[in-house]
Amino acid sequence: MSFYTSLSGLRAAQTDLGVIAHNIANAETTGFKKSDTQFADLVAGGAASDPRMMKGIGVAVSAIAQNFTLGAVEQTGNVTDLAITGDGFFAVRGGESGQTAFTRNGAFMLDQGGFLHDGAGNRLQMIATDGSGNPGASGATADTRLPLVNAAGADLAGVTIGKDGTISAAYADGAVTNVGRVALASFTSPVGLRPLGNSKWEATGLSGAPQIGFPGAGRNGTLLSGALERSNVDLAEEMIGLISAQRNFQANAKAIDTASQLSQTIINLRT
Structure with missing residues (x-):
């Protein structure tokens, strides 16, 4: 399950990186309005599930919202x-x-x-x-x-x-x-x-x-x-978002790598 949870995080981070890259690319485009990626968590469980035992199963992109604030x-x-x-x-x-x-x-x-x-x-x-x-x-x-x-x-x-x-x-x-x-x-x-x-x-x-x-x-x-x-893109803000999205991507990739190592350890024990 951890593989799929982290995979959803990778996909979400990749989408976020794409949106930020699009904003940066259009920093000098007249009349351009930047977009922000919004996320929502995913939870597995039913009406009879114990809420104390419900766990998350990842993240999804809920919206790519346009920001229509005025540019300079x-x-x-x-x-x-x-x-x-x-x-x-x-x-x-x-x-x-x-x-x-x-x-x-x-x-x-x-x-x-x-x-x-x-x-x-x-x-x-x-x-x-x-x-x-x-x-x-x-x-x-x-x-x-x-x-x-x-x-x-x-x-x-x-x-x-x-x-x-x-x-x-x-x-x-x-x-x-x-x-x-x-x-x-x-x-x-x-x-x-x-x-x-x-x-x-x-x-x-x-x-x-x-x-x-x-x-x-x-x-x-x-x-x-x-x-x-002018475009309403703030390059300093986008660069901070870019670093955050990059770290998010790396963290999810590390989680997949860790899950892979755990699986390999279990396989080695059985053999």
């Missing part, structure tokens, strides 16, 4: 780089797939069609304005697109994004047009989001449906233009 904000000077000061997520939609994902990575850029995208063809979602410049109903999103030429025929000269998410397009003739407001999504349980890679997540039944709103509303937080949120 770094100034970039690029007006289309956005950082969120609260718990919201940017909503991005694939230009070809139409799939909606959510991210904390606000490194957006303008393409030749006037769309704000993340460099991989996923377009930032906004809540569009009506003919009077007023935002439409919260929850209805559209691809963020800046007209390259205004009604007077002037070319697009620049863009500004306010703390409340207002996207303003400036033109060569001095005219300024409010295109819409950046849409932010919040979730009842962000830890239930399914990671997709590239600092993106998708909603699941565990996370709840996305609640689309404006920056500055509820817990979404405001926007910082010209800044990006």
Whole structure:
């Protein structure tokens, strides 16, 4: 039995090492959120078992929980780089797939069609304005697109994004047009989001449906233009966790070695 108990410890430590290695590898990934390995003990026994005689039979990984604490904000000077000061997520939609994902990575850029995208063809979602410049109903999103030429025929000269998410397009003739407001999504349980890679997540039944709103509303937080949120990985903390996981792995391996020696001693006695 000790073999299987220690084997479960080896597997759990190996999983922990993999999670820590993934965190360290993404210490410089914009918008990355670290994960923590959670364990649960295993016990053998039934309803009629004497609780004083029940023993553990190992450990299992109960969850790999994502940590959505805010990372450090770094100034970039690029007006289309956005950082969120609260718990919201940017909503991005694939230009070809139409799939909606959510991210904390606000490194957006303008393409030749006037769309704000993340460099991989996923377009930032906004809540569009009506003919009077007023935002439409919260929850209805559209691809963020800046007209390259205004009604007077002037070319697009620049863009500004306010703390409340207002996207303003400036033109060569001095005219300024409010295109819409950046849409932010919040979730009842962000830890239930399914990671997709590239600092993106998708909603699941565990996370709840996305609640689309404006920056500055509820817990979404405001926007910082010209800044990006760095990874929330603390390398010093991860290195301590790495040493602990390594020692845990070595201890379980030693326990297996000891059990093997005991078994060999018993075999030798019989022979």
